[in-house]
Amino acid sequence: MSGNHSELKPAVGPNDHVQGRDDAPITLVEYGDYECPYCGMAYPIVKRIQARLGDRLRFVFRNFPLAEAHPHATAAAELAEAAASQGKFWEMHDMLYEHQNALGAKDLERYAKALELDRAALEATRAGGAPNQRVRGDFMSGVRSGVNGTPAFFINGRRFDGDWRDAEIFAEELESRT
Amino acid sequence: MPPLLQSGAAAPAFALADTHGATVTLAELRGKPVVLAFYPADWSPVCGDQMALYNEVLPVFQNLGAEMLGVSVDSRWCHAAFAENRRLRFRLLADFEPKGALARRYGAYREQDGTSERALFVIDAAGVIRWSYLSPIDVNPGADGILEILGRTEFSRRWNLCKRTRHERQSQRIEAGGRTE
Numbered sequence: 001m002s003g004n005h006s007e008l009k010p011a012v013g014p015n016d017h018v019q020g021r022d023d024a025p026i027t028l029v030e031y032g033d034y035e036c037p038y039c040g041m042a043y044p045i046v047k048r049i050q051a052r053l054g055d056r057l058r059f060v061f062r063n064f065p066l067a068e069a070h071p072h073a074t075a076a077a078e079l080a081e082a083a084a085s086q087g088k089f090w091e092m093h094d095m096l097y098e099h100q101n102a103l104g105a106k107d108l109e110r111y112a113k114a115l116e117l118d119r120a121a122l123e124a125t126r127a128g129g130a131p132n133q134r135v136r137g138d139f140m141s142g143v144r145s146g147v148n149g150t151p152a153f154f155i156n157g158r159r160f161d162g163d164w165r166d167a168e169i170f171a172e173e174l175e176s177r178t
Numbered sequence: 179m180p181p182l183l184q185s186g187a188a189a190p191a192f193a194l195a196d197t198h199g200a201t202v203t204l205a206e207l208r209g210k211p212v213v214l215a216f217y218p219a220d221w222s223p224v225c226g227d228q229m230a231l232y233n234e235v236l237p238v239f240q241n242l243g244a245e246m247l248g249v250s251v252d253s254r255w256c257h258a259a260f261a262e263n264r265r266l267r268f269r270l271l272a273d274f275e276p277k278g279a280l281a282r283r284y285g286a287y288r289e290q291d292g293t294s295e296r297a298l299f300v301i302d303a304a305g306v307i308r309w310s311y312l313s314p315i316d317v318n319p320g321a322d323g324i325l326e327i328l329g330r331t332e333f334s335r336r337w338n339l340c341k342r343t344r345h346e347r348q349s350q351r352i353e354a355g356g357r358t359e
Contacts, residue, residue, distance in 0.1 A: 148228070
């Protein structure tokens with residue numbers, strides 16, 4: 001239920017944004033918000049952990065925009081999902097976290113241009129409503145999985161309540177799960 | 179310190195001030211599920227604090243017919259500043275004078291800190307506690323436990339029943355109309 005027993009629902013599947021091998025022994029899922037400063041802190045830490053663990057780690061990102069607290073978070077998340085339809089989810093994910101202090105409408109347009117996204121296709125994708133549904137779906141799956149703030153990490157399906165702010169300690173924690 | 183009240187216990191009545199100074203009672207909420215979320219203090223210094231999370235999930239609680247109430251020993255003035263700063267759209271109740279009296283009645287007071295515990299109660303429409311949970315003080319318990327209970331059994335049955343009855347009544351009217359024509 002709550003507390004330390006929170007389990008990822010649904011499990012990682014074909015619709016998820018995944019980096020790493022499907023048969024990796026460790027799966028790290030992050031529920032994140034592009035405007036959340038703690039997620040911004042976590043971004044380079046996850047990169048370091050990916051470099052250290054290599055093929056042993058599969059990393060998955062799901063959206064958890066705290067829309068009341070962060071007015072630009074939902075639009076940013078929807079842009080990343082729209083970029084996914086052009087095969088550029090992770091490029092946009094990285095772009096957003098590397099510029100998380102500039103997430104206004106004009107800024108987002110600039111990032112789409114910088115990644116050479118097809119503008120008309122992007123608009124059509126957004127107008128179709130799929131990115132919006134995806135972000136809301138991720139949010140609800142997070143709530144049901146026991147996400148209690150951002151970033152929330154799940155290691156092999158279990159919510160991780162420990163400290164992720166030291167990359168070394170976090171990596172050791174992950175390695176201990178193999 | 180009496181233990182946390184458990185499922186099956188009658189929910190102790192309360193009459194506490196909200197941020198506008200209006201008194202909120204459990205009795206006036208009879209007929210709908212109530213989520214009572216005790217937390218240690220306003221102004222916890224993280225983005226994803228417990229009340230901020232419930233604020234984000236509020237539409238889901240509301241769709242399930244539930245009333246969300248946050249309770250701490252902070253005064254209504256402190257609650258008002260906190261609620262405004264975090265743009266909270268549900269009510270915070272001040273368990274301020276006598277301090278922590280309600281938390282004590284629910285078995286959710288921390289003598290050593292002079293605050294309430296981080297404790298959740300889901301109370302059904304008849305005023306009976308259907309679920310309670312005591313979280314480690316430094317762990318935000320999230321919303322999954324609350325949603326699981328609200329989505330379950332008597333809660334969902336009552337709400338689905340309302341919808342179904344309305345739907346059936348409509349289709350009966352349509353059928354009746356069809357026959358008379």
